[in-house]
Amino acid sequence: MARTALLFGLIALRHCLASPHSYSLLHDRDDAHDVYDYIVIGGGTAGFDYTVLAIEYGIIEPDGRRNRSNMYNITSVPQVNLNNRTFPVDVGCIVGGSSAVNAQGFQRGSKRDYNNWAELSGVKNSSWNWDDLQPYFRKAIQLSNVPHPDLAKVYNMTYNAGSYGTNTSKHSIFASFSRGHLPAVIPIYEALREYPGVDVPIDHSVGVLGLAWTPRSMEPISLNRSYSRSGHYDGLNRDNYHLITATRVEKVVFNGKTADGVQISPRWPATEHEGKGKGKGKSQHKARGSSKRVIKARKEVILSAGAIHTPQILQLSGIGPASLLKKAKIHILVDLPGVGANLQDHAYEPLLQFNWTTPPPHPEVNTTIPPQSDFIYGPGLLLMLGLPTISPSRYQSLSASYLAQSPGQFFPQDIHPTIIAGYAQQQRLYAAGMLDKNFAFSATGLGGLPVAAPQLMHGLSRGSVTLNLSSPLPEPIVDYRFASNPLDLEIVAENLKFFRRFYTGGDSTLKQYVNLALGETQPGPGYDSDEKLKEWLRGNLVPSVYHPSGTAAKMPREWGGVVSEGLEVYGVRRLSVIDTSVFPTIVGAATSMTVYAAAEKAADLIKARA
Ligand SMILES: *[C@@H]1O[C@H](CO)[C@@H](O)[C@H](O)[C@H]1NC(C)=O
Ligand SMILES: *[C@@H]1O[C@H](CO)[C@@H](O)[C@H](O)[C@H]1NC(C)=O
Ligand SMILES: *[C@@H]1O[C@H](CO)[C@@H](O)[C@H](O)[C@H]1NC(C)=O
Ligand SMILES: *[C@@H]1O[C@H](CO)[C@@H](O)[C@H](O)[C@H]1NC(C)=O
Ligand SMILES: *[C@@H]1O[C@H](CO)[C@@H](O)[C@H](O)[C@H]1NC(C)=O
Ligand SMILES: *[C@@H]1O[C@H](CO)[C@@H](O)[C@H](O)[C@H]1NC(C)=O
Ligand SMILES: *[C@@H]1O[C@H](CO)[C@@H](O)[C@H](O)[C@H]1NC(C)=O
Ligand SMILES: *[C@@H]1O[C@H](CO)[C@@H](O)[C@H](O)[C@H]1NC(C)=O
Ligand SMILES: *[C@@H]1O[C@H](CO)[C@@H](O)[C@H](O)[C@H]1NC(C)=O
Ligand SMILES: *[C@@H]1O[C@H](CO)[C@@H](O)[C@H](O)[C@H]1NC(C)=O
Numbered sequence: 001m002a003r004t005a006l007l008f009g010l011i012a013l014r015h016c017l018a019s020p021h022s023y024s025l026l027h028d029r030d031d032a033h034d035v036y037d038y039i040v041i042g043g044g045t046a047g048f049d050y051t052v053l054a055i056e057y058g059i060i061e062p063d064g065r066r067n068r069s070n071m072y073n074i075t076s077v078p079q080v081n082l083n084n085r086t087f088p089v090d091v092g093c094i095v096g097g098s099s100a101v102n103a104q105g106f107q108r109g110s111k112r113d114y115n116n117w118a119e120l121s122g123v124k125n126s127s128w129n130w131d132d133l134q135p136y137f138r139k140a141i142q143l144s145n146v147p148h149p150d151l152a153k154v155y156n157m158t159y160n161a162g163s164y165g166t167n168t169s170k171h172s173i174f175a176s177f178s179r180g181h182l183p184a185v186i187p188i189y190e191a192l193r194e195y196p197g198v199d200v201p202i203d204h205s206v207g208v209l210g211l212a213w214t215p216r217s218m219e220p221i222s223l224n225r226s227y228s229r230s231g232h233y234d235g236l237n238r239d240n241y242h243l244i245t246a247t248r249v250e251k252v253v254f255n256g257k258t259a260d261g262v263q264i265s266p267r268w269p270a271t272e273h274e275g276k277g278k279g280k281g282k283s284q285h286k287a288r289g290s291s292k293r294v295i296k297a298r299k300e301v302i303l304s305a306g307a308i309h310t311p312q313i314l315q316l317s318g319i320g321p322a323s324l325l326k327k328a329k330i331h332i333l334v335d336l337p338g339v340g341a342n343l344q345d346h347a348y349e350p351l352l353q354f355n356w357t358t359p360p361p362h363p364e365v366n367t368t369i370p371p372q373s374d375f376i377y378g379p380g381l382l383l384m385l386g387l388p389t390i391s392p393s394r395y396q397s398l399s400a401s402y403l404a405q406s407p408g409q410f411f412p413q414d415i416h417p418t419i420i421a422g423y424a425q426q427q428r429l430y431a432a433g434m435l436d437k438n439f440a441f442s443a444t445g446l447g448g449l450p451v452a453a454p455q456l457m458h459g460l461s462r463g464s465v466t467l468n469l470s471s472p473l474p475e476p477i478v479d480y481r482f483a484s485n486p487l488d489l490e491i492v493a494e495n496l497k498f499f500r501r502f503y504t505g506g507d508s509t510l511k512q513y514v515n516l517a518l519g520e521t522q523p524g525p526g527y528d529s530d531e532k533l534k535e536w537l538r539g540n541l542v543p544s545v546y547h548p549s550g551t552a553a554k555m556p557r558e559w560g561g562v563v564s565e566g567l568e569v570y571g572v573r574r575l576s577v578i579d580t581s582v583f584p585t586i587v588g589a590a591t592s593m594t595v596y597a598a599a600e601k602a603a604d605l606i607k608a609r610a
Contacts, residue, residue: 024241025060028288029266032244035296038606039262041249041313042097042305042579050610051240053295057267058093059245063100063225070094070101074308074475076544081483083538089478090546091306095245098306098546099227099592104216105445106175107382108137108163108594109587111207112439116429120422120584121565122556128565130207133597137205138165140596144220145176147213154365155186156200157213163205168220173231173596175215176223178380185381187360188446191509195502197389197437204589208438209384216380217592228596250473252301252317252575253294254333259575261296299610303569303577307548310581311340311465312476314552314562319569320467321416328467334571337416338560342423342550343463344586345480346443347456349492350540352499355518360510381446384457384588386437391494398494399434402427402460402487410461410485422559423462426585430458440588442495454499455545456492457588460485465551482543492541493533547591552581566605578602 026032037050042057061070074089092098111130118129143164147157157177164175192198192211199210217226224230233243246267253261303310314320318333320340325332387395407424408415433439445452463480483489500520504511519525523536555561557570563582569575578599580591587594 026244037299039297040302054243060095077479096229105590106217107204107589109589113587136597136600140600142172144174147177159203174226176218183362183365186362214380214382258573259301265292300574307551307581311551314339338562340465344550346545348542349454351453353522355515357515360513383444384440385442387434388437390498403431419560480543489534549580549583549586552577553584554582555584
C-alpha cells in the first residue's frame, strides 16, 4: 500500500480524482466490472489494496475559479427574508469537484468548532474534536512556499509550521503563502492590530481568532491550484482503481437493509459527447455507454457527492423524511428526517464604503522581493472575529436572547421533533460561542482599501435540501432559509457597525484619512439605525459563500443526525458519507481544508472495518 488515504477532499461536491493519463479511467461505462469492493459516489480513493470504482457526474476539464461550464446550475428558492431574492447554489461539476473551482481560501476553524462536533456527537469519547483532528490536518496538508524572510519582516508574516505536514511528494495537497504583497495593507494591519479586542495570533491554524496571515491551496513553485485531482489522482497508476465520468448515480441499491451497489445512467444520450478512444488518450474525457446499469459493491458504498447532492441521492434511495418520500412515491427504506435538513453556509455581507480624502500612507517596500508578478489573489491577510470583539456592548444580550428562543420557533410548522432536538443542542453551543472571542462570527480578507466583503461565519438559521417532487432527478430544491432566525440580521448589522467604528469611530486611527464630509458612500449616513441597516441587508446580503454543509449530519439519530461516529448512515449497513454533509455545524473557515482532514480520518475508520 503505497498510499493509504481514501480521499474525498472537496468543498461540498462531487469531486473526484482523475487524470487523462491514468490507466484507471474508463472510457466506456460498459467496461466497468460488475462488482467492486468499494464504490465512491463523487469521490476517489488512493491506496487500498481493494478494487475501487469512483463515479463522477462531471468530466475532466482544466480547473478554474467558478467557471460556469464546470458548475452545477442550481438556483435557490426565493429567500423570503431577503426580499424574495434567489441565489446561485454554486458547486463544482468537474473531476476535482469544488476544489477545482473554489477561491483557494485555506484555513481550519477554531478549537470551538471541532469541540462542538464532539459535543454534538452525544457520546463522551468522541474523537471528532480539535486535538484528535490535528494529526489528520498534518497528514492531509503540506506546507510549502513559506514567506520570504525579508517579506515576513516587513509584513510581520508569522506562521506555525507545526500545524502542517512536511511531505513534499507531489501527490499531496499543499498550503502555500502567496509570494505577492501589497504595501497598502500595512496601514490597515497596523490599525487593526491596535484596535480594541483584536488579537494577533501567530496564524489561523492554531485554533484562535484575530488578525493573521493565511495560506492558499497552491502547489509549490508553480503556484498552480492544489486540489483533489492534482494531489491525489493525477499520476495515479493502479489497475484496481477505476473512474467513470459523465455518469449519474440514480440511487444506491440495497439487499434488504444492506447497501450493495448503485444504479447509474449516462449524463448525456449515447450519441453525444462520446469518449474519444481508449487507453491513456489525452482527449477531454467523457465516458461512453448508454445503458442504465447496476454495479455492485462488496464492502461499502461511500457517498461523497457534497452537501447538495448527497442528501438528494439518499432521498432517491429511500432514506429520508417519510413525509417527503411518501409524496415523491419513493419506497421508504429508512425514515430519517435529518436527510437534507440542517443546511448551513457562510454568507457574504455587503460592503461598507467610505470616501477617502487621502489613502493612508504606507512604507516603501522593495517590490523585487519577490517579483510583483507572483501576486496571486492578494497577500492572504485574514481578520476573523468573535462576537465580543464585534459587539462589545451587545454580545451578552444577543447570546441571552438567542438562548431564550424556543428551539423550534423559526422552523417550518411540520418540522420533525428530532430536528428541533438537534437544533436545541446547537443553540446551547452557539449561545456559549457568542460569549467567546475565539468563535468566528466574521471573516474578512484584507488587501488594500476597501477591505473585502466580510462573511458571516456562523449563521443561526437552518435551511434544507429536498427532492423536487415534479422532477426528482436533475436537481434538488435548495432553501437556505437565511434570516428565518431574525438574530442573523442583528449579528450582521453589529458587524457592519464594527467596521464603521473601525473607520470613523473614536478608537479609529484611520478616520483622519476618511473624508468625513462625504463620509460613508455605501450604504450611507441615512442608514443610521439597526432597522435601516437590516433593511439594507435584506436587499443586499448573499446567503451563500458556496460552502454548503450539514445536510447529513454526524449527530445522534434522536437529534436529527444521519450518520454515526463512524460516518455510517443510520438504519442501513455498508453505506457511509464523507463530505461537508456530515459536518453537524459549519466550521468558521473555508471548508476545504477540513474536508481533507476529515477524509483522512474517514479513511482510517473505513480501513479499520474493512
Ligand atoms: C471554462 O472551462 C471550459 C471547459 O474546461 C474551458 O473551455 C473555458 O476556456 C473556461 N473558461 C474560462 C474563462 O476559463
Ligand atoms: C451549467 O451551465 C453551463 C452553461 O452556462 C454549462 O456549460 C454547464 O455544463 C452546466 N452545468 C451542468 C451541470 O449542467
Ligand atoms: C415574498 O413572497 C411571498 C410569497 O409569494 C409574499 O407573501 C411576500 O409578500 C413576498 N415578500 C416580499 C418582501 O416581496
Ligand atoms: C466510545 O465508547 C464506546 C462505548 O464504550 C465504544 O464502543 C467506542 O468504540 C468508543 N469510541 C472511541 C472513539 O473511543
Ligand atoms: C509522502 O507522500 C507520499 C505520497 O502520498 C507517500 O508515498 C509517502 O509515504 C509520504 N512520505 C511520508 C514520509 O509520509
Ligand atoms: C507580529 O505578529 C505577532 C504574532 O505572531 C504579534 O504578536 C505581534 O504583535 C506582531 N507584531 C507587529 C509589530 O505587528
Ligand atoms: C501549472 O499549470 C499550467 C497550466 O495548466 C501547466 O501548463 C503547468 O504544467 C503547471 N505546472 C506544474 C508545475 O504543474
Ligand atoms: C469621493 O469624493 C470625491 C469628491 O471629493 C469624488 O470625486 C469621488 O468619486 C468619491 N469617491 C467615492 C468612492 O465615492
Ligand atoms: C531588493 O531585494 C532584492 C532581492 O532580495 C535585493 O537584491 C535588492 O538589493 C533589494 N533592493 C533594495 C533597494 O533593498
Ligand atoms: C422543479 O422541477 C420543475 C420541472 O423540472 C421545474 O420547472 C421547477 O423549477 C423545479 N422547482 C424548483 C424549485 O427548482
